[in-house]
Amino acid sequence: MAYGYGQEDCPVARALDVIGEKWSLLILRDLFRKGPLRFQAFEAALPGIAPNTLSARLKSLEAAGVIATRLYEEHPPRYEYNLTEKGKALGPVLKALHNWGEAHG
Secondary structure, three states, X not given: OOOOOOOOOOHHHHHHHHHOOOOHXXXXXXXXHXXXXXXXXXXXHOOOOOHHHHHHHHHHHHHOOOEEEEEEEOOOXXXXXXXXXXXXXXXXXXXXXXXXXXXXX
16 A cells, blocks of 8 residues: 555554455456456456556555566566456455455445
């Protein structure tokens, strides 16, 4: 997160520092559901997200080691985004959120 919670002794706060910004969990959801995606695919799947916000979230998740990029076109540079092992470890978290949303949302 841009500012973070400043609670380094709390694992929940540290997790939210990585995945707690608006759109981040939905980006991860789409990577789990669809596999590697390109920027335009995220834009299509996430109506209402501004391109600069999407770019910032992708950079933040990449910096945290949750996603990785693969260059698929050099001119202009274009990337495909995929989950890392660290990102894949969030699978049970997203599944639990899905189940909670089904039951209580």
